[in-house]
Structure formats: C-alpha cells, structure tokens
Amino acid sequence: xxxxxxxxxxxxxxxxxxxxxxxxxxxxxxxxxxxxxxxxxxxxxxxxxxxxxxxxxxxxxxxxxxxxxxxxxxxxxxxxxxxxxxxxxxxxxxxxxxxxxxxxxxxxxxxxxxxxxxxxxxxxxxxxxxxxxxxxxxxxxxxx
Numbered sequence: 001x002x003x004x005x006x007x008x009x010x011x012x013x014x015x016x017x018x019x020x021x022x023x024x025x026x027x028x029x030x031x032x033x034x035x036x037x038x039x040x041x042x043x044x045x046x047x048x049x050x051x052x053x054x055x056x057x058x059x060x061x062x063x064x065x066x067x068x069x070x071x072x073x074x075x076x077x078x079x080x081x082x083x084x085x086x087x088x089x090x091x092x093x094x095x096x097x098x099x100x101x102x103x104x105x106x107x108x109x110x111x112x113x114x115x116x117x118x119x120x121x122x123x124x125x126x127x128x129x130x131x132x133x134x135x136x137x138x139x140x141x142x143x144x
C-alpha cells in the first residue's frame with residue numbers, strides 16, 4: 001500500500017484578524033442609515049396616502065356624476081314621453097344625445113385632471129425625498 005502524504009492547508013494557522021486589525025477602517029454610522037430609511041418610508045407612506053386620497057376623491061366624483069346622469073336621463077325620458085309629435089320626440093332625443101356626449105367628455109376630462117394632479121403631488125413627494133437622499137449620500141458620516 002502506498003502511503004498518502006497528509007496535506008495541511010497552508011493558511012490554517014494564519015490569523016487574518018491581526019492583519020486586518022492594523023487597518024483603521026471607519027465604520028458607517030448605522031444610526032444615520034436607519035434614520036435615512038425612516039425618512040424614505042415616511043415619504044413613500046405620504047405618497048401612497050396622497051394616491052389613496054386621489055382615488056377616493058375620484059370614486060366619489062364618479063358616483064356624483066353617475067347620480068346626476070341618472071337624474072338627467074330620468075327627466076329626459078319623462079320629457080320625451082310628454083312630447084307630442086314624432087318630430088318633437090326626435091328633437092328631444094337628439095338634444096339628449098348631444099347633452100350626454102358633452103357631459104361625458106367634460107366628466108372624463110375632469111377625472112383625468114384629478115388623476116394627473118394627484119399623481120403629480122405623490123411623485124413630487126418621492127422626487128423630493130430622492131433628492132434629499134442623494135444630498136445625504138454626499139455627506140455620509142463615519143464613526144472613527
């Protein structure tokens with residue numbers, strides 16, 4: 001039988017901590033990092049709250065628009081039934097279609113404006129925090 005020489009890892013007895021211990025590396029200030037993350041969470045929470053309020057307002061406005069539309073439709077139906085001749089009914093129907101179309105366009109425009117305004121506010125909150133975070137990165141503090 002052939003004797004296999006035993007192998008010993010050459011760095012097994014080497015203490016790396018002594019070498020690294022000679023270097024005086026600064027440590028990151030963990031508390032300032034935690035504080036920065038807290039401000040990030042606050043900014044995202046504020047932006048999400050803004051978006052939530054926007055959607056809530058849009059939903060309420062849509063409900064109001066639907067209520068008005070149904071009331072107008074009911075009144076128009078009553079007026080059309082009360083109209084005498086076919087010409088009057090046709091004219092009232094054309095007026096109803098025109099009014100409904102114009103109202104739908106105005107409502108869609110209003111809702112789009114609410115949506116854009118709300119999201120712009122939310123984006124501004126995030127944008128401001130990102131700008132602050134980038135400024136904070138310039139002056140990262142280290143513990144000595």
